[in-house]
Amino acid sequence: MLFFRSEETVRAWCEGRGLPLRPRVTMDQLWGLASTWYSTRLQPDARRPKPDEMRSIFAGLGLTGDFWDPQADRFG
């Protein structure tokens, strides 16, 4: 899970390593993920999201498709 300066640098990094290009996530979307996952982490009742909750979180941020499905057995 890495940062990239631009679309071009993501593509170059993947192509240079023969790796698949995955969905690109904006900083605002990343904040949505990070804050949802971790904002209660220091509290006693904190827990990781369950699969259905993960799907809902991802969809709410516009992250859809098999790549973001925590129970998918194939990927787009």
Place this chain on the structure above:
Amino acid sequence: MDFDVEVKLAVYRSFAETGRRPSPAEIAARVGSDVESVLAAYARLRAQRVLVLEPDGASIRMAPPFSGVPTQHVVESGGVSYFANCAWDALGIPAALGAPGTVRSRCEQSGTPLELAVGRDGPQPSDWLFHCLVPASRWWDDIVFT
């Protein structure tokens, strides 16, 4: 409170206060127990994917979003410096702390430095991107690689 929850909170509060991974003895002192009991709790928390341990079963590699080892993703907040496990966790540290911070990292392709201010409501406007190679269903197959 359940002992495992006490241990988990002690680990997370130690990371939050110091930016570094605590030893089992430090956690034992915090929860008023012994190292053996703490290590048993660590194993259960590992099974629940709350902690990631080194092969010795005693050293914390990850208490997400905190990293127990140095990484390229550094977060400064409240005068404390933290290592994050990944780009996601770099933004996760200010979120977990409930405090503003500065994320310092780099573009993995160009090496261009990233310095990103993160407030309580999110990061400053930025056109940088996040890319995750591993699909969500496989994140925990090898969470260190992910």
